[in-house]
Amino acid sequence: MSHQEALKSPPRQDLEQSTRPESYRAKRLPGIAYDSVPASLKDSVIEPGDPTYSRVRSTFFRGGAPGIVFQTRHTGQVVEAVKFARSHTHLPLAIRSGGHGIRGRSTNDGGIVIDLSRTAKIEVLDPSTQLVRIEPGARWMDVAATLGPLGWALSSGDSGAVGVGGLATAGGIGLLGRAYGLTIDRLRAVELVLADGSVVRASDKENPDLFWAVRGAGSHFGIATSFELQAAEVRNVGWAQMVFDAGNIAGFLEKWGGIVESSPRDLTSFLILSPPRLGQPAIAFVMTVINSDNSKTIEDRLEPIVSMAPMFDQRVEITSYASIMANAHVGQNSGVGEPVSRSGSVEHITPDFAAAAARLLRSGVTYFFQIRSMGGAIADVPVEATAFGSRSANFEVTAGGTSRERLDESWDSMKGFFCGLYLSFDTDPRPERVRSAFPPSTLERLRALKLRYDPGNLFRDNLFLEPRRPQR
Numbered sequence: 001m002s003h004q005e006a007l008k009s010p011p012r013q014d015l016e017q018s019t020r021p022e023s024y025r026a027k028r029l030p031g032i033a034y035d036s037v038p039a040s041l042k043d044s045v046i047e048p049g050d051p052t053y054s055r056v057r058s059t060f061f062r063g064g065a066p067g068i069v070f071q072t073r074h075t076g077q078v079v080e081a082v083k084f085a086r087s088h089t090h091l092p093l094a095i096r097s098g099g100h101g102i103r104g105r106s107t108n109d110g111g112i113v114i115d116l117s118r119t120a121k122i123e124v125l126d127p128s129t130q131l132v133r134i135e136p137g138a139r140w141m142d143v144a145a146t147l148g149p150l151g152w153a154l155s156s157g158d159s160g161a162v163g164v165g166g167l168a169t170a171g172g173i174g175l176l177g178r179a180y181g182l183t184i185d186r187l188r189a190v191e192l193v194l195a196d197g198s199v200v201r202a203s204d205k206e207n208p209d210l211f212w213a214v215r216g217a218g219s220h221f222g223i224a225t226s227f228e229l230q231a232a233e234v235r236n237v238g239w240a241q242m243v244f245d246a247g248n249i250a251g252f253l254e255k256w257g258g259i260v261e262s263s264p265r266d267l268t269s270f271l272i273l274s275p276p277r278l279g280q281p282a283i284a285f286v287m288t289v290i291n292s293d294n295s296k297t298i299e300d301r302l303e304p305i306v307s308m309a310p311m312f313d314q315r316v317e318i319t320s321y322a323s324i325m326a327n328a329h330v331g332q333n334s335g336v337g338e339p340v341s342r343s344g345s346v347e348h349i350t351p352d353f354a355a356a357a358a359r360l361l362r363s364g365v366t367y368f369f370q371i372r373s374m375g376g377a378i379a380d381v382p383v384e385a386t387a388f389g390s391r392s393a394n395f396e397v398t399a400g401g402t403s404r405e406r407l408d409e410s411w412d413s414m415k416g417f418f419c420g421l422y423l424s425f426d427t428d429p430r431p432e433r434v435r436s437a438f439p440p441s442t443l444e445r446l447r448a449l450k451l452r453y454d455p456g457n458l459f460r461d462n463l464f465l466e467p468r469r470p471q472r
Helices: 003-007 039-044 075-086 140-150 164-170 208-220 249-262 295-306 321-325 351-363 404-412 431-437 440-453
Strands: 068-071 093-096 112-115 122-126 131-134 187-193 199-203 223-230 237-245 267-274 283-290 311-319 341-346 366-373 395-401
Touching: 039 068, 039 075, 068 075, 075 112, 075 187, 075 223, 122 140, 131 140, 140 164, 140 321, 164 208, 164 223, 187 208, 199 208, 208 440, 237 295, 237 321, 249 267, 249 283, 249 295, 249 351, 249 366, 283 295, 295 311, 341 404, 351 366, 395 404, 431 440
Parallel strands: 068 112, 093 112
Antiparallel strands: 122 131, 131 223, 187 199, 187 223, 237 283, 237 311, 267 283, 267 366, 341 395, 366 395
8 A cells, every 4th residue: 555545544425414314413512503514615524423533533642522624635625614714713723734743733622623634645846946746735754755766855854654734834854954954945835725715825926925934834824735845856865773871861962962063964863862760771862864875974974973872772774765754654643632842942952951951851751852953954044034933053852741830840941041942842832932932023023924814813723923013
């Protein structure tokens, strides 16, 4: 079975609103005009009583119980679904592409979900410029598999199961990031359904202010129904997976951070630290891509990393980027509860930050701690060129926990180290977090554009962005 086939839900019999059995209709929620769904959307509707509801209620990380799900198949249906949502502004509205975001805001309880997973086409528009058109429901493993035989790639994240839509509007801090920048840095145009139901194209020449906002804050301005991205020429790459004894957590972090920052930009490295448990030391899982198929270059780049600390295991190979991204199984999302995570961007892994991170890991507050390297091509783009707020950072830090209160307390104590955050990885619902995500001038511009494009704040079920006139 191909990846595209795996993305499709099992066959179901589409149920017309008027012909649903009474036992199905009995599970409808108050406050939703189910019988007013337009005919053009009837084949996309999934209600709480339908047999397929269990497959669409939750995301990968979050449990949900929405009142109605529109599993749209084309832009016209997205337009109609947005219009339906506008007549139900008392309800939460969630937009889903792959449903894999850590923030988990692509489902809700009792509200509306517009599910884009069935719009997943990937096509080459111009081979001479490597321009490709990708729909939001496609998975990055499928993108990599499509582009790989052409000798192309688009840096995305570290999981191939992630959907294109959320990542390509938030940023995209991926395993080729230091070589080719964020995913949004390869974006050349986007088709959007706005809050008023209109369909617009945004690029450097068409609606350029909207195009600026989409690259880093896209979830606040509309629903992207297609992306035009310029792929990079990427042949085989070096791929290293290493497991280290990180008993000296702070020392390990300092060494790794210093090596990454001083490395040529063809190296991008991600680090996951497992906290010490039951008398065992902390364990570091280091994943590194070297954008080269030359074995001597790969060896030279990895040598400083190999020498950092005692190593438990390693695997190094020259392989395709597509094979690296083919790292996940796409099945039914069955998350439960609410994810709890925090994100922070740091410019350097200083001794003070490394010591604070070590205290966090030893406290038992976090069960997951990851650092993604940035810098390189990411920092080449001026901060004012896009809405992405962390261009000066060399690292993005994410921590996951089970207690929101305990993680908040620990993370807030570290805020002096951070120069931003990555929206997709932070579940903090406090409204003031928006000031941590964007520089003041970026935030002011975003609020003014929000007032223009979504004054009623229809797209609000993410980090809260208040529509506001610019200050004089």
